[in-house]
Amino acid sequence: MSHTTIKDIAVRLGLSTSTVSRALRNHPDISEETRKNVTKLAEELDYRPNLFAQGLKNQQSQIIGVIVPQVKHYFFSAIMSGITDVAYKAGYTVIICQSNEDFQREVTNAQTLLSQRVAGLLVSVSQNSDNLEHFDIFIRRNIPVVFFDRVPDCVNSSCVTVDDYQGAYKAVEYLVKQGYRRIAHIGAQDNLSISANRFKGYADALKNNNIPLDETLVVFTGLNEEHGMEGFDQLHARLDTLPDAIFAVTDPVAVGAFIRIKELKLRIPQDIALVGFSDNPVVSLIDPPMTTVHQPAADIGKTAAGLLFEHIQSGRQFQPKHVVLPTELIVRQST
Amino acid sequence: MSHTTIKDIAVRLGLSTSTVSRALRNHPDISEETRKNVTKLAEELDYRPNLFAQGLKNQQSQIIGVIVPQVKHYFFSAIMSGITDVAYKAGYTVIICQSNEDFQREVTNAQTLLSQRVAGLLVSVSQNSDNLEHFDIFIRRNIPVVFFDRVPDCVNSSCVTVDDYQGAYKAVEYLVKQGYRRIAHIGAQDNLSISANRFKGYADALKNNNIPLDETLVVFTGLNEEHGMEGFDQLHARLDTLPDAIFAVTDPVAVGAFIRIKELKLRIPQDIALVGFSDNPVVSLIDPPMTTVHQPAADIGKTAAGLLFEHIQSGRQFQPKHVVLPTELIVRQST
DNA sequence: ATCGTTGCCGCAATCGATTGCGGCAACGAT
DNA sequence: ATCGTTGCCGCAATCGATTGCGGCAACGAT
Numbered sequence: 001m002s003h004t005t006i007k008d009i010a011v012r013l014g015l016s017t018s019t020v021s022r023a024l025r026n027h028p029d030i031s032e033e034t035r036k037n038v039t040k041l042a043e044e045l046d047y048r049p050n051l052f053a054q055g056l057k058n059q060q061s062q063i064i065g066v067i068v069p070q071v072k073h074y075f076f077s078a079i080m081s082g083i084t085d086v087a088y089k090a091g092y093t094v095i096i097c098q099s100n101e102d103f104q105r106e107v108t109n110a111q112t113l114l115s116q117r118v119a120g121l122l123v124s125v126s127q128n129s130d131n132l133e134h135f136d137i138f139i140r141r142n143i144p145v146v147f148f149d150r151v152p153d154c155v156n157s158s159c160v161t162v163d164d165y166q167g168a169y170k171a172v173e174y175l176v177k178q179g180y181r182r183i184a185h186i187g188a189q190d191n192l193s194i195s196a197n198r199f200k201g202y203a204d205a206l207k208n209n210n211i212p213l214d215e216t217l218v219v220f221t222g223l224n225e226e227h228g229m230e231g232f233d234q235l236h237a238r239l240d241t242l243p244d245a246i247f248a249v250t251d252p253v254a255v256g257a258f259i260r261i262k263e264l265k266l267r268i269p270q271d272i273a274l275v276g277f278s279d280n281p282v283v284s285l286i287d288p289p290m291t292t293v294h295q296p297a298a299d300i301g302k303t304a305a306g307l308l309f310e311h312i313q314s315g316r317q318f319q320p321k322h323v324v325l326p327t328e329l330i331v332r333q334s335t
Numbered sequence: 336m337s338h339t340t341i342k343d344i345a346v347r348l349g350l351s352t353s354t355v356s357r358a359l360r361n362h363p364d365i366s367e368e369t370r371k372n373v374t375k376l377a378e379e380l381d382y383r384p385n386l387f388a389q390g391l392k393n394q395q396s397q398i399i400g401v402i403v404p405q406v407k408h409y410f411f412s413a414i415m416s417g418i419t420d421v422a423y424k425a426g427y428t429v430i431i432c433q434s435n436e437d438f439q440r441e442v443t444n445a446q447t448l449l450s451q452r453v454a455g456l457l458v459s460v461s462q463n464s465d466n467l468e469h470f471d472i473f474i475r476r477n478i479p480v481v482f483f484d485r486v487p488d489c490v491n492s493s494c495v496t497v498d499d500y501q502g503a504y505k506a507v508e509y510l511v512k513q514g515y516r517r518i519a520h521i522g523a524q525d526n527l528s529i530s531a532n533r534f535k536g537y538a539d540a541l542k543n544n545n546i547p548l549d550e551t552l553v554v555f556t557g558l559n560e561e562h563g564m565e566g567f568d569q570l571h572a573r574l575d576t577l578p579d580a581i582f583a584v585t586d587p588v589a590v591g592a593f594i595r596i597k598e599l600k601l602r603i604p605q606d607i608a609l610v611g612f613s614d615n616p617v618v619s620l621i622d623p624p625m626t627t628v629h630q631p632a633a634d635i636g637k638t639a640a641g642l643l644f645e646h647i648q649s650g651r652q653f654q655p656k657h658v659v660l661p662t663e664l665i666v667r668q669s670t
Numbered sequence: 671a672t673c674g675t676t677g678c679c680g681c682a683a684t685c686g687a688t689t690g691c692g693g694c695a696a697c698g699a700t
Numbered sequence: 701a702t703c704g705t706t707g708c709c710g711c712a713a714t715c716g717a718t719t720g721c722g723g724c725a726a727c728g729a730t
Contacts, residue, residue, distance in 0.1 A: 002394075003452070003476060005716055016680045021718060029678060046472050048450040052396070053716035055387035056685045059337075063430075071419060077412040084406060084433050088440070093447055095398075096431045098419050105423070112428055115383040117338070137381050141338060255620065285590065287622030340686055351710045356688060364708060388686035391715045 004045040013037055024049075055117060063093045064308060065113035066122045067106060069150070071098045073224075073252070074280045075297050076124065079148065082301025083122060090309050092119070099126040110134040120144040120308040125152060127190045127223065144311035144318070148304040150192050158311065158320045160304040164194050167293035167327030168201025168247070171275045174291075174329060175245045176209045180273055182217060184243035186231035186253050189220035198249050198277060217243055221253075228256020236260070245273035245335065251280040251292055258286065273335040288333035296325055339380040348372055359384075390452060398428045399643060400448035401457045402441060404485070406433045408559075408587070409615045410632050411459065414483065417636025418457060425644050427454070434461040445469040455479040455643040460487060462525045462558065479646035479653070483639040485527050493646065493655045495639040499529050502628035502662030503536025503582070506610045509626075509664060510580045511544045515608055517552060519578035521566035521588050524555035533584050533612060552578055556588075563591020571595070580608035580670065586615040586627055593621065608670040623668035631660055 006024075010017045015034070023030045023038035030038075041047075055061045064087055068076045080096060087094045095116060097109035106126045113121060114137065121138055123145060132152045138145045139156050148160040175183050185202045188195040203213050219234045221227035228248060236242065248254035254276030261272060268274055268288055276283055279294035303323055311318045341359075345352045350369070358365045358373035359382075365373075376382075390396045399422055403411045415431060422429045430451060432444035441461045448456060449472065456473055458480060467487045473480045474491050483495040510518050520537045523530040538548050554569045556562035563583060571577065583589035589611030596607060603609055603623055611618055614629035638658055646653045 003716095006718095007716075017717075018681080018719075019679055021716095022679085025718090027719095031678060034678080048446060050391070050452065050716050051450045052387045052390035052452060053685090054718080056385070056391055056687095056716080057718050059685070061387070070416070072409065072412040072416040074407065074409070074412075077407040077409075080431075081405070081407040081433065084431070085435075088432075088443075093430055093432070093451065095428055096415075096419070097423075097428070098416065100420075108423075111383060115386045116428065117385065117387060258620070282617040282620060285593070285617060286620045338686095341688095342686075352687075353689075353711080354709055356686095357709085360688090362689095366708060369708080385686050388715090389688080391686080391717095392688050394715070 004047040009041050061117050061119055063118050064120045065118040066096045067109050068124050069099050069101050069126045075278050078297035079301035082298040083305045086302050086305035101126045103129050107134045120312050122304050123147050124150045130191045144308055146304045146308045148300055154322050158307045159322045160300055162295045162325045162327050164197035165201040168198040169205045170329045171293050172202045172205035172247050180245040182243040183245045184217040185247050187220050187249040188222050202247055223250050225252040225256040228253035229260050232257040232260040247275045251276035251278040251283050268334050279330055291332045291335040292330050294328040294330050339382040344376050396452050396454055398453050399455045400453040401431045402444050403459050404434050404436050404461045410613050413632035414636035417633040418640045421637050421640035436461045438464050442469045455647050457639050458482050459485045465526045479643055481639045481643045483635055489657050493642045494657045495635055497630045497660045497662050499532035500536040503533040504540045505664045506628050507537045507540035507582050515580040517578040518580045519552040520582050522555050522584040523557050537582055558585050560587040560591040563588035564595050567592040567595040582610045586611035586613040586618050603669050626667045626670040627665050629663040629665050
């Protein structure tokens with residue numbers, strides 16, 4: 001038992017495939033009676049249009065591609081959830097690829113999605129992507145691309161980011177106002193603007209509050225939980241006395257540091273304060289609940305998908321936009 | 336600038352499309368020199384095969400479809416990560432749909448994936464799916480389907496589950512051995528085997544340890560955090576004295592109860608013990624770290640995807656399998 | 671009787687890749 | 701000179717849906 005085609009319907013009704021096609025698409029040339037016969041039989045035979053044939057003919061798919069570094073991180077899965085919902089309402093299907101922070105895999109993913117002739121592409125680049133040429137061909141072939149969260153220099157394509165600099169600045173300034181002076185930073189040394197901007201917000205907040213930047217208080221390890229542990233270990237090994245407070249580049253990094261601090265039986269925030277970035281659900285549940293910078297994850301997904309569909313629909317005259325969503329400092333008991 | 340086709344290459348080299356196609360597929364009929372010319376030009380022109388044309392011709396896609404209730408829940412995103420990795424290695428692309436626990440949306444998703452002519456389907460059914468006819472057509476058309484975690488009666492298709500009954504049984508028996516007697520259950524009243532089996536494990540563990548099942552200690556609300564709060568509220572309103580311990584059907588439900596317990600300033604486990612099911616990362620970080628039943632989420636995804644590819648490759652003679660993965664009780668400080 | 675109009679439908683080309691079949695050139699063997 | 705073989709390649713059909721163009725039947729108008 002194979003798939004029902006338009007031809008099966010045509011033969012059974014003594015019609016041409018043209019007529020069946022038109023009937024299914026409600027073309028005005030087709031009489032009401034024929035249309036009813038066709039749709040009835042199509043339903044009976046469980047007809048589903050072959051999207052290969054449609055795509056081939058129309059040179060367009062109803063698929064959008066998404067490339068994220070890690071599917072299982074809350075931040076990205078929340079974004080994907082937002083994207084998926086917007087796409088569903090627009091009648092599009094979503095192909096999700098994860099690069100696993102691997103540059104080569106990101107390139108392969110992009111090529112696969114190009115072969116799929118996706119109608120558009122949503123990308124958050126992997127951590128060690130210094131080269132973004134694999135996306136150029138989408139631009140050249142006029143396939144809309146929207147970058148989100150982790151973005152390159154957005155010249156020819158739209159971007160959705162949050163205000164990383166402001167978020168970091170406000171968080172660190174808050175720490176200063178609370179009386180903390182030796183404020184450490186665990187960040188990531190990569191090509192990502194989020195890492196750079198959050199570090200810059202940290203540095204500027206210190207500077208503008210007359211606290212010199214102490215380089216021994218800054219380590220660069222990465223963006224995940226294990227990097228948080230590693231970063232804390234480096235600070236612990238390097239310093240005679242631990243810092244007053246730590247501003248971590250992401251919530252997972254903060255959680256990594258949190259685990260180490262707990263292992264050392266230190267009290268938060270009395271011995272050391274801790275601030276993350278993202279507002280993952282987990283950080284509100286740990287003890288003490290952690291102060292963090294809220295990022296509207298689902299909104300990022302929805303906004304990025306919205307921009308993409310806007311671009312798809314308006315075609316060449318679309319002007320790339322750079323949307324910056326606000327962040328918000330969520331003060332909890334870790335500071 | 337549109338997509339490069341096999342014809343573009345053929346024209347530029349004065350060859351036929353047949354020859355170009357064969358050259359790209361390393362057909363032995365093609366001379367080494369021609370093959371080199373073709374592959375070189377293909378690279379220069381950034382040729383990517385049109386998967387619509389290939390799919391149409393081969394009546395097969397290199398796409399597998401995945402339907403999950405919720406993308407952003409850790410358990411499912413971890414499974415998806417496993418699936419995505421296995422698929423990537425097998426050269427397949429993954430389309431992910433989320434049903435949002437909505438039956439109608441699950442049906443629509445299935446139809447979309449059928450139109451996409453997916454090579455196979457991985458499904459975890461939504462909570463209120465009492466009717467599974469929308470998957471019958473895949474079976475009839477010989478498209479492999481593997482259900483995971485939330486499965487129907489697996490007769491004609493493969494299934495991957497964990498041992499829900501044993502997991503629940505061991506958890507509740509452990510509570511009994513620890514001396515707890517008034518053990519409540521917050522579960523879900525739905526058509527899912529996971530809910531039924533975990534409740535059955537709970538009930539049997541009590542019975543076999545000579546504790547009568549007290550129906551006032553059992554509430555059925557749902558599978559998510561808000562249902563945990565709701566379930567706890569119902570118990571709180573109904574009972575004069577709260578139970579000794581709560582066995583929750585999932586970790587999110589346990590976390591919901593956890594939040595309420597904390598709000599009431601009760602101590603865990605002195606005033607009330609708490610056990611979840613899944614071993615989400617969050618439950619090891621809260622205070623106290625929560626006892627739970629570990630489910631190997633990534634393994635579920637990998638096993639399900641593995642079974643699917645096995646089925647795809649062996650075709651009609653494949654015998655559906657039902658794989659049950661073991662669970663493990665992780666004892667922490669909440670009991 | 672001729673013509674124009676309207677309603678309704680079919681022919682055939684098209685999208686891009688694949689592949690069975692056939693065919694030509696070049697060569698050596700007889 | 702004829703024949704068979706080998707290497708290499710092209711013709712043309714095919715997958716399923718779409719659509720410009722044309723065409724026929726039926727009808728009323730002149």
